[in-house]
Amino acid sequence: MSTRHGRSLYVMVAWPGLYLLLVEMFSRTFLGSLTKPYCRTFSITSTPAADYTHVVVGAGAVGLAIARKLAEKDGTSTLLIERHGSVGTETSSRNSEVIHAGIYYGPTSLKTELCLRGKRMLYDLCEKERIPHRNCKKWILAQNTQQHEQLDKTHRFAKSIGVPTHFISLAEARHREPDVYAENAVLESPTTGIIDSHSYMAFLESDFESKGGDLAFHTRVVAIETVSQGYSIHTTSPSGESASITTETIINSAGLAAVPLSNSILPPARHVKPYYAKGSYYSYSRGHPRPKTLIYPAPTKGAAGLGTHLTMDMTGAIRFGPDVEWVEDPNDLSVNEERLSAALDEIQSYLPSVDRDKVMLDYAGIRPKLGKGSAVASGDGDGFSDFYIKKEEGFEGFINLLGIESPGLTSSLAIADRVHGLLYQ
Numbered sequence: 001m002s003t004r005h006g007r008s009l010y011v012m013v014a015w016p017g018l019y020l021l022l023v024e025m026f027s028r029t030f031l032g033s034l035t036k037p038y039c040r041t042f043s044i045t046s047t048p049a050a051d052y053t054h055v056v057v058g059a060g061a062v063g064l065a066i067a068r069k070l071a072e073k074d075g076t077s078t079l080l081i082e083r084h085g086s087v088g089t090e091t092s093s094r095n096s097e098v099i100h101a102g103i104y105y106g107p108t109s110l111k112t113e114l115c116l117r118g119k120r121m122l123y124d125l126c127e128k129e130r131i132p133h134r135n136c137k138k139w140i141l142a143q144n145t146q147q148h149e150q151l152d153k154t155h156r157f158a159k160s161i162g163v164p165t166h167f168i169s170l171a172e173a174r175h176r177e178p179d180v181y182a183e184n185a186v187l188e189s190p191t192t193g194i195i196d197s198h199s200y201m202a203f204l205e206s207d208f209e210s211k212g213g214d215l216a217f218h219t220r221v222v223a224i225e226t227v228s229q230g231y232s233i234h235t236t237s238p239s240g241e242s243a244s245i246t247t248e249t250i251i252n253s254a255g256l257a258a259v260p261l262s263n264s265i266l267p268p269a270r271h272v273k274p275y276y277a278k279g280s281y282y283s284y285s286r287g288h289p290r291p292k293t294l295i296y297p298a299p300t301k302g303a304a305g306l307g308t309h310l311t312m313d314m315t316g317a318i319r320f321g322p323d324v325e326w327v328e329d330p331n332d333l334s335v336n337e338e339r340l341s342a343a344l345d346e347i348q349s350y351l352p353s354v355d356r357d358k359v360m361l362d363y364a365g366i367r368p369k370l371g372k373g374s375a376v377a378s379g380d381g382d383g384f385s386d387f388y389i390k391k392e393e394g395f396e397g398f399i400n401l402l403g404i405e406s407p408g409l410t411s412s413l414a415i416a417d418r419v420h421g422l423l424y425q
């Protein structure tokens with residue numbers, strides 16, 4: 001394992017029996033001379049101190065935000081472990097980069113609570129740190145009376161949780177976005193925006209390191225076991241080298257791999273099944289039409305996504321997506337040509353002048369889900385799944401984050417506060 005600060009603790013042993021002993025001795029001695037001093041915060045026993053106070057597994061937007069928050073805690077040390085060579089190369093860089101308003105997730109869910117709080121925190125941070133973002137607003141369109149009722153419901157719910165939304169007249173809609181077609185109604189969400197997720201993660205990474213945190217790239221967590229100091233984490237590098245490290249607390253923020261990691265620690269009765277919902281995106285290579293507002297179809301009851309919508313990046317380039325395709329393999333990121341025609345029909349329903357020949361397959365992201373239910377909480381047995389962010393009972397200092405799908409990017413700073421609260425309040 002090599003941390004960004006130049007520390008390395010590669011341990012290669014041929015005999016598994018000797019392995020743990022050697023690794024324990026080597027890593028403790030080696031790290032002892034390298035890490036900054038810190039106070040232990042959990043143990044009141046006389047067992048030796050762990051190498052780190054906190055280990056966060058996974059350097060996506062959420063893991064980075066958590067690690068940065070924990071690194072602020074005086075007298076502690078934090079290590080962030082990532083299997084790839086840079087931050088945010090999985091789901092955190094394969095999404096719509098939308099700062100969500102928080103109007104889809106029901107009155108009592110963690111998704112609502114953390115999205116509302118995270119949205120405010122994210123806008124504030126972006127302003128303060130000059131992270132590229134734009135409060136470009138979003139429209140949700142109704143093409144028939146049934147969808148209009150759906151928008152009425154969304155509007156009432158938004159009001160009940162204090163999130164502003166308002167209907168705009170069809171004439172105003174035509175004036176502001178002449179290329180966008182809505183037959184029945186347009187609901188505007190003025191607090192929705194977009195963010196450059198790469199700049200955001202680059203900021204989190206450098207801020208984490210400036211707070212004294214350590215980052216280990218090319219380091220895959222392969223096993224975790226409980227030991228007297230807390231947890232012993234076993235890792236491998238791409239060239240097959242093994243290492244081990246101890247920590248008082250462990251935060252599982254491994255995204256698509258979080259459920260398998262959790263199942264490897266918790267007893268079988270507490271195992272959960274992961275579901276993977278791939279979403280494909282389509283780029284658009286023509287300059288026209290080019291709306292400036294995010295355009296979403298009305299949500300379809302029971303659907304696992306929000307419909308093939310129109311978003312844009314900070315350069316104004318528009319893209320369409322994501323759709324929903326259930327896959328078994330969390331590495332299956334191929335964009336399926338066969339889905340293009342259905343996506344084009346959906347896009348053309350709200351953007352009639354789109355040039356179908358200029359819509360190209362782009363990239364895909366996979367939502368780590370805990371079920372196949374609806375992305376929108378309707379309160380009537382729709383199978384909506386909330387974020388799972390828990391301190392695991394019987395596993396002191398183990399915080400588990402499962403099903404961190406949308407709106408995880410928006411919620412990331414608030415999730416970090418919550419994890420900090422679970423550990424220290």
Ligand SMILES: Cc1cc2nc3c(=O)[nH]c(=O)nc-3n(C[C@H](O)[C@H](O)[C@H](O)COP(=O)(O)OP(=O)(O)OC[C@H]3O[C@@H](n4cnc5c(N)ncnc54)[C@H](O)[C@@H]3O)c2cc1C
Pocket residue numbers: 057058059060061062063064081082083084087088089090091092093094095096097098099100219220221222253254255256257258261278279322364365366367368404405406407408409410411
């Ligand atoms: C199609 C799509 C669209 C989305 N759109 C939006 C949106 O517009 N707005 C929004 O707010 N949210 C959106 N989301 C959700 C958002 O992208 C995620 O919630 C967020 O990126 C999750 O971040 P993360 O850090 O939890 O996971 P990830 O980004 O997946 O990071 C997990 C990291 O853990 C690492 N890892 C895994 N296992 C190990 C291991 N054993 N050892 C070491 N490292 C490991 C991985 O390499 C990875 O880098 C969308 C998601 C998808 C799929």
